[in-house]
Amino acid sequence: MFQQFSLNHVYFMLTGLGWTIGLAAIALIGGSIAGSVLTLMRVSANPVLSRIAQVYIFVVQGTPLLVTLFIAYFGSTYLGFTVAPLTAIAVAFSFYAAAFLGDIWRGAIQSVPVGQREGAHALGLSGADTMRHIIIPQAIRIATPPTVGFFVQLIKNTSLASVVGIVELTRTAQIVSNATFKPLEVYLTAALFYFLVCFPITLFSRRLEKRLSV
Template sequence: MVEFTLWDILRNLLLAARWTVALSLIAFVAGGALGLLLVLARTLPAGAVGRWAGRCVALHVEVFQGTPLLMQLFLAYFGLALLGLEVSAWLAAALALTLHASAFLAEIWRGCIEAVPRGQWDAAASLALTRSEQLRRVIAPQALRIAIAPTVGFLVQVIKGTALASVIGFIELAKAGTMITNATFRPFAVYACVAAIYFAMCYPVSAFSRRLERRLNGAR
């Protein structure tokens, strides 16, 4: 049997943490792009198309916010394969986390757009701006300011969410923790290290998000 020193444990966990970072960034960026599309679909003017788009987005948000990420991961991994699509643990985890993040980001951003006073739309409309100009020139800049802090804050949720990718065999920080536990039989030391590494990744992001929020509130 192999002997693990504390340094071996930490070194392997840090190596595995690279995948946590990579998966988080992919899910955050792709989820953000998809979330943006969803939000735009929701701001379409009320008409047949707009109503349908709104309903679809609402359904997407309801399903992905209303079911456990763990189940979404299982379904992405084993479900897509049943449909004849070959997906690796990588792709399934990235896909599930992207869809998950898109639903939450779309909700966050919708809230930000709605936080811009109704009068701003009316004022912009009275300046004869088109609907898309109103959104782009008047509403979006204000909504963006409100959105930055909660969006950065949500990145923390994404990073923590990647821990669940371990259950479909994706080797990231949490999975490496379980594997090393088995080789060392020192669960407490290993999981304490795992928790500390997550904290080291997440805390700066949360602190940054809070600072942004304070600065925004101060400026108002």
């Protein structure tokens, strides 16, 4: 009854890898947009906005992504509307990533020395111009390593998508491992696929850091 672990299975896992890459793209784009909004709220001079962002970060960082995903997918039905699996994933991952990126990016912005802001003010730059031309370019350099670290983590977290019925890389590995009863070989192959996706991102981050520090 059990099959040999073959190239056929590896092809099947490649279709799972396609889903994983797609999900990662959704998570990174959605998370970056939501994270930018949250960062701006967090560093804003308006105490109400800043407080809302703080409470949001506090709640979402303290909840496992799996639970967020469960609520987004199954919970929405109880509120009277049906969401597609991909919508639930986009919402849950964006909300989750926003809470982390919001804090990472706030930290980066606030760690730019105060003198920079004061200098820009003395030169007569407006608040928005100071942010755009002085603070953010310097903050990006500080934020790159933790942001990339978080992105890589987020890519691996897409394995949770199987709970909403998406057959991504980890789920294909589970299915193949249960058809072949060769978990070691199958999961090592899956690990290799994840590495092939994550490693170039880490390399790119190194290069970006070098370029920005010159």
